[in-house]
Amino acid sequence: MPKRADLSDTLCPVGRSAELLGDRAVLLILRELLFGRRRFELIAANTGLGPQLVSARLKMLVAEGVAERRAYSERPLRHDYWLTDKGKALFDVLYAMRNWSERWAYEPGETGDGPAIRYVHRTCGADVGTAKICPRCGAELGYGDLKGEPSPALKAEQVSRTG
Amino acid sequence: MPKRADLSDTLCPVGRSAELLGDRAVLLILRELLFGRRRFELIAANTGLGPQLVSARLKMLVAEGVAERRAYSERPLRHDYWLTDKGKALFDVLYAMRNWSERWAYEPGETGDGPAIRYVHRTCGADVGTAKICPRCGAELGYGDLKGEPSPALKAEQVSRTG
């Protein structure tokens, strides 16, 4: 490829975020970080991305202020990656993607019985389905408000990736 | 590049949609289609993408059932592209991207005074800001419910692209 066209100077808000989010590797890494998987090797294993690509994208996310690199051990020196507030706010985007997929991206019965991931509202316990606001208590649903439970089939897939 | 890793068989809903949406060109084309710009040349001009890429992505969107190719003129034969219901449902994702950008992706004052795009709820007239549900009437906000008004600066940018 040639150098990718630069949209970072467009004023369009979709164009701006597309510069960051219009990249499979970035989306997959964000998924891992949002699920609380912070370690390099775990991210690489779960996403199936090569270490070089993971490394490059994590550097980019740090440079963009979306993630933060922290030492979690001094001896031996080890680092992991945490989302900043700017990064946590991307939950809404990935949640919208998840909702779209649950509705449109599976063949009937492909995920077993229910959704691929069941989300429960932490504060009231309701299964939110694919709603944007909690169907029981009406609260908005953002980062940290939901507890995700993968279906047995998805859980099996995740285990097979991490070994 | 090598063949891009295929995620279309993953059960993870984010992974599945990432296969489609983790691509700058796709996001930009969807933006155009959601804004009602259906003609090939207009899409190419507004996105800044080359015709080959636009052509390839539109074919893919049609193959995925996200868009539809229709003849809008018989003589001369001319085609344009319309979103299907599956495509219209992606509004939620792009709207979440827009909301994130409005909050996190601009320097202070960069868009002038207000947001880069002001959204008004069609049925009640409220300026929704960056809310997920209408702050006045409480309705959920989906495809077709909002009227977007670009800021003067963004409008100028759009005009400069299309000539």
Add this chain to the structure above:
DNA sequence: GATAGTAACTATGATAATCATAGTGACAAG
């Protein structure tokens, strides 16, 4: 104290996606 293990990366070469630019086909208008 030499070997094996762990975690976070970096290096290398092959492959293919992207870009810039130019060109095509079918028709309409002047």
Add this chain to the structure above:
DNA sequence: CTTGTCACTATGATTATCATAGTTACTATC
């Protein structure tokens, strides 16, 4: 019959991505 429009396709250079292997720095085990 030349120019213009619109939806594309063709070509070659560039470069991002993948697969695989290697590196660094330390710990744990034999």
